[in-house]
Amino acid sequence: MTQLWDFSGGIHPPEHKDISTARPIRDAGMPAQLVLPLQQHIGDPAEAIVEVGERVLKGQKIADVKTGMGVPVHAPTSGVIESIADFPVPHPSGMADRCITLKPDGEDQWCQRSPVADYRSLERDEVLQIIRDAGISGMGGAGFPTNIKLRPPRDRKVSTLILNGAECEPYITADDMTMREKADEVVAGLKIMAWILRPERCVIGIEDNKPEAIAALRKATEGTQTEIAVVPTKYPSGGEKQLIQILTGMEVPSGGIPADIGVMCQNIGTAVAVANAVLEGTPLISRIVTITGEAVREPGNFETLIGTPIEHLLGQAGVNQDAVSRLVLGGPMMGYTLTTEAVPVIKTTNCVIAATAAELPAPPPEQPCIRCGQCAEACPMELLPQQLFWHAKATEFEKAEHLNLFDCIECGACSYVCPSSIPLVQYYRFAKGEIRAQQAEQLKADRARERFEARQERLEREQQEKELRRKERAQAAAEAAAKKQAEAEKAAAEGQAVDERAAKSALVEQALARKKAKAQASQSPAPSAPPTEEKPDIEALEKQLEQARSKLETMQGMLDDAKAQQADNVEKLERAVAKNHDRVQRAEEALSEAREKLAAGPTESQTTH
Amino acid sequence: MAFVQQSSPHAHKARPTSRVMLWVLIAALPGLLAQTLFFGWGNLINVVFCIALAIASEAALLKLRKKPVAFFIKDNTAAVTGLLLALSLPQFAPWWVSAVAVISAIVVAKQLYGGLGSNPFNPAMVGYALVLVSFPVAMTTNWAEPAMLWDGAPGFGETLATIASGQQTAVDGWTMATPLDEYKHKITTHTATEVLNHPTFGEGIARGWEWVNAAFLAGGLLLIALRIITWHIPTGFLGGMIVMSLAFGNNADLYAPLSLHLLAGGTMLGAFFIATDPVSAATSHQGKLIYGAGIGILIYLIRTWGNYPDAVAFSVLLMNFAVPFIDHYTPPRTYGHHKARRGVPGSQG
Numbered sequence: 001m002t003q004l005w006d007f008s009g010g011i012h013p014p015e016h017k018d019i020s021t022a023r024p025i026r027d028a029g030m031p032a033q034l035v036l037p038l039q040q041h042i043g044d045p046a047e048a049i050v051e052v053g054e055r056v057l058k059g060q061k062i063a064d065v066k067t068g069m070g071v072p073v074h075a076p077t078s079g080v081i082e083s084i085a086d087f088p089v090p091h092p093s094g095m096a097d098r099c100i101t102l103k104p105d106g107e108d109q110w111c112q113r114s115p116v117a118d119y120r121s122l123e124r125d126e127v128l129q130i131i132r133d134a135g136i137s138g139m140g141g142a143g144f145p146t147n148i149k150l151r152p153p154r155d156r157k158v159s160t161l162i163l164n165g166a167e168c169e170p171y172i173t174a175d176d177m178t179m180r181e182k183a184d185e186v187v188a189g190l191k192i193m194a195w196i197l198r199p200e201r202c203v204i205g206i207e208d209n210k211p212e213a214i215a216a217l218r219k220a221t222e223g224t225q226t227e228i229a230v231v232p233t234k235y236p237s238g239g240e241k242q243l244i245q246i247l248t249g250m251e252v253p254s255g256g257i258p259a260d261i262g263v264m265c266q267n268i269g270t271a272v273a274v275a276n277a278v279l280e281g282t283p284l285i286s287r288i289v290t291i292t293g294e295a296v297r298e299p300g301n302f303e304t305l306i307g308t309p310i311e312h313l314l315g316q317a318g319v320n321q322d323a324v325s326r327l328v329l330g331g332p333m334m335g336y337t338l339t340t341e342a343v344p345v346i347k348t349t350n351c352v353i354a355a356t357a358a359e360l361p362a363p364p365p366e367q368p369c370i371r372c373g374q375c376a377e378a379c380p381m382e383l384l385p386q387q388l389f390w391h392a393k394a395t396e397f398e399k400a401e402h403l404n405l406f407d408c409i410e411c412g413a414c415s416y417v418c419p420s421s422i423p424l425v426q427y428y429r430f431a432k433g434e435i436r437a438q439q440a441e442q443l444k445a446d447r448a449r450e451r452f453e454a455r456q457e458r459l460e461r462e463q464q465e466k467e468l469r470r471k472e473r474a475q476a477a478a479e480a481a482a483k484k485q486a487e488a489e490k491a492a493a494e495g496q497a498v499d500e501r502a503a504k505s506a507l508v509e510q511a512l513a514r515k516k517a518k519a520q521a522s523q524s525p526a527p528s529a530p531p532t533e534e535k536p537d538i539e540a541l542e543k544q545l546e547q548a549r550s551k552l553e554t555m556q557g558m559l560d561d562a563k564a565q566q567a568d569n570v571e572k573l574e575r576a577v578a579k580n581h582d583r584v585q586r587a588e589e590a591l592s593e594a595r596e597k598l599a600a601g602p603t604e605s606q607t608t609h
Numbered sequence: 610m611a612f613v614q615q616s617s618p619h620a621h622k623a624r625p626t627s628r629v630m631l632w633v634l635i636a637a638l639p640g641l642l643a644q645t646l647f648f649g650w651g652n653l654i655n656v657v658f659c660i661a662l663a664i665a666s667e668a669a670l671l672k673l674r675k676k677p678v679a680f681f682i683k684d685n686t687a688a689v690t691g692l693l694l695a696l697s698l699p700q701f702a703p704w705w706v707s708a709v710a711v712i713s714a715i716v717v718a719k720q721l722y723g724g725l726g727s728n729p730f731n732p733a734m735v736g737y738a739l740v741l742v743s744f745p746v747a748m749t750t751n752w753a754e755p756a757m758l759w760d761g762a763p764g765f766g767e768t769l770a771t772i773a774s775g776q777q778t779a780v781d782g783w784t785m786a787t788p789l790d791e792y793k794h795k796i797t798t799h800t801a802t803e804v805l806n807h808p809t810f811g812e813g814i815a816r817g818w819e820w821v822n823a824a825f826l827a828g829g830l831l832l833i834a835l836r837i838i839t840w841h842i843p844t845g846f847l848g849g850m851i852v853m854s855l856a857f858g859n860n861a862d863l864y865a866p867l868s869l870h871l872l873a874g875g876t877m878l879g880a881f882f883i884a885t886d887p888v889s890a891a892t893s894h895q896g897k898l899i900y901g902a903g904i905g906i907l908i909y910l911i912r913t914w915g916n917y918p919d920a921v922a923f924s925v926l927l928m929n930f931a932v933p934f935i936d937h938y939t940p941p942r943t944y945g946h947h948k949a950r951r952g953v954p955g956s957q958g
Binding site for chain 1: 610615619726
């Protein structure tokens with residue numbers, strides 16, 4: 001006997017499951033048109049890889065996700081691609097999204113399939129690839145790509161693999177009927193997933209209101225180590241977090257995933273899809289859907305091709321159009337109402353309730369909250385729904401967040417029990433939406449502020465550098481002037497010496513002239529004095545070079561900054577850098593020339609003096 | 610055709626506020642019956658008068674506040690307030706005392722604060738405390754002498770006439786000091802045995818009162834069984850009282866014994882019907898325990914060392930003040946969190 005734990009709260013709504021379990025699973029048949037949304041899973045939408053007018057075979061890949069997270073979409077039957085356009089898709093907002101429509105040709109001709117009998121001979125990654133290529137995403141709720149889920153991060157070893165057969169929502173019996181009729185496939189899929197994950201423990205959790213399913217799975221798992229855990233019927237025991245708590249006694253950390261505590265949950269339908277993908281080579285092109293409610297005459301479960309319009313399914317179940325007051329996709333606790341029956345069945349569609357007005361009546365008008373605490377008693381997440389409601393209503397979102405608003409799983413237990421019929425979940429959705437919008441807004445504002453501050457900083461820096469350069473220039477000018485002055489003084493001082501020398505030289509010259517005259521007379525020419533060259537000012541040149549260098553550096557720095565910020569003055573700065581680079585080069589050349597001259601200078605002067 | 614568009618959940622369990630309140634009214638019937646059997650027609654007459662006046666005041670105020678009158682009257686909350694006051698007031702309290710209590714409860718404590726769900730204080734106890742401090746004579750001298758209905762108690766007509774006459778004090782022979790009052794004032798000069806000789810205590814613990822309290826206890830257990838209230842506030846309430854009594858009052862010659870605390874005065878009515886008013890009580894389980902314990906402890910303190918023989922109203926109101934503070938520090942630990950997020954937003958992770 002598997003040890004079980006209880007989760008806090010929970011409710012016992014009327015089950016209404018016997019409406020749809022009286023008949024075996026029927027084939028929904030072939031609708032006139034299949035509508036295949038490109039996004040049926042969490043992640044990036046698939047892209048169509050077929051053309052309008054192209055004939056496709058059953059099981060052929062017609063859309064795939066090239067970059068990013070996602071799984072492909074396959075043709076559920078052979079036929080012709082009619083259009084790739086926007087159609088209403090299953091979504092609470094009633095929105096339209098890109099879909100491929102397929103007109104069946106009635107031949108139901110399969111493409112080439114490659115079943116793998118002995119998957120154990122393959123690498124695990126190869127099997128994961130098969131699962132991905134079969135287009136499998138979680139079929140219970142959100143539709144997370146199964147191949148990614150089956151490959152948790154390396155540091156998250158999955159020690160317990162749970163197959164979630166609780167199916168706690170009223171009305172829905174898709175998993176129940178699958179377990180009853182396809183127990184072997186369920187177990188085969190579980191085995192493949194267990195082979196991939198190598199857990200220490202495999203548990204199938206089923207609520208005790210499904211004795212037939214329990215018996216079928218007991219039989220299918222006979223002689224294996226897989227545990228069948230019969231859990232007490234209490235909504236929402238099938239919530240991932242709640243089932244994990246029931247079966248392991250552990251809680252998934254807030255904001256974390258089950259793999260954080262070494263647990264993974266998989267859906268019954270997903271297990272069947274995995275078995276079919278690996279052992280039969282069949283991609284995910286159909287699923288079991290419950291059609292129920294008092295407005296259909298023959299409720300039950302249908303093996304339905306993905307893309308089948310709800311309208312077709314309702315017709316198969318014998319809908320009484322006039323009696324339908326509310327069309328709910330999913331269960332009565334967490335499902336959403338449809339605006340049109342034209343939306344197709346997708347990979348995550350498990351149930352459609354065609355409810356009469358008497359069956360799901362409009363709730364009475366909202367009364368004031370009297371803080372009776374029934375909601376807190378019912379909350380499976382141990383929140384304070386009444387406080388969250390006050391804060392959401394008062395738009396005190398910070399307080400709502402502090403009371404763990406984002407841990408709410410929107411199971412609806414609080415609204416269900418509220419004596420004042422307050423639509424609590426709606427208030428929480430509103431608060432969550434507002435907070436998310438605020439966060440996005442905040443992020444945007446932060447980015448804008450950062451940009452602005454960076455620009456301010458840059459402008460300020462430029463201004464300072466300008467100022468610095470101006471000062472340097474002024475100083476340099478002042479120094480130059482001082483130097484000139486000094487030189488002039490020196491020159492003046494030297495001038496006197498020169499005068500003396502000149503006097504001497506004049507005497508010498510006179511003497512020379514006399515000699516020359518004599519020599520001319522004696523035909524001996526006198527050597528001419530070397531031309532006096534300007535002595536190169538090494539110091540000034542060095543200063544010039546240094547200035548040019550520093551300017552180049554700052555320009556380079558500015559250019560780098562500009563490039564990093566992708567500013568629009570990059571080109572201008574590049575030109576400036578190039579110019580400064582030339583300037584530095586010229587200064588260097590001038591300096592080295594001057595140095596050479598200086599090095600050559602002394603020998604000359606020796607000869608002169 | 611257009612389908613109904615609605616946010617989930619689509620299913621609801623129907624036990625509206627009106628039915629919750631109706632159950633409170635029903636659960637109080639055993640107590641009312643016991644009061645009538647042991648103390649005469651006074652409480653029953655008060656119940657009719659107070660409920661009628663409560664509904665009338667509520668309707669008038671709703672009208673003034675331009676609220677849908679029928680929609681709110683149907684929630685039965687005004688009737689419960691009227692009932693609780695009628696069960697708490699002295700049997701021979703003149704009509705104007707009851708009227709002041711009811712009107713101040715409904716008009717001031719409830720409607721002027723914003724109506725149902727918005728009142729920080731227990732409306733019935735605001736009304737009760739107001740008349741207790743305003744009309745001390747009328748509120749202490751009009752307690753009926755415990756006598757079986759068929760055994761010498763004043764008849765229906767006499768009782769009605771006394772209440773309707775509006776005289777401050779009823780006929781002397783019909784009234785008697787309550788057991789808590791008697792004990793409190795005599796124990797300072799007498800021994801416990803001497804005090805307990807007084808006919809108000811009777812053969813058992815407190816004549817008549819013990820049965821009234823037992824009946825309210827039974828009604829309260831029914832409310833818990835129906836999940837209309839949780840066990841936390843009554844447990845905290847009685848637990849606080851018991852702990853205080855065991856800690857301080859084990860000498861019967863100095864302090865009233867625990868049995869008297871539990872089975873005399875408004876203990877059980879307070880623990881199961883008054884302190885459990887959800888609007889003005891603490892929110893979480895832990896908070897409710899603390900809130901209830903606070904009331905139980907305060908009742909013991911005031912009964913023992915204060916000026917009043919009973920103290921349900923003052924204790925409840927004092928703890929009403931503390932509710933925001935209690936709520937602030939006692940949120941539950943949410944699934945997946947290591948500990949509860951106490952205090953103000955941002956102060957803890």
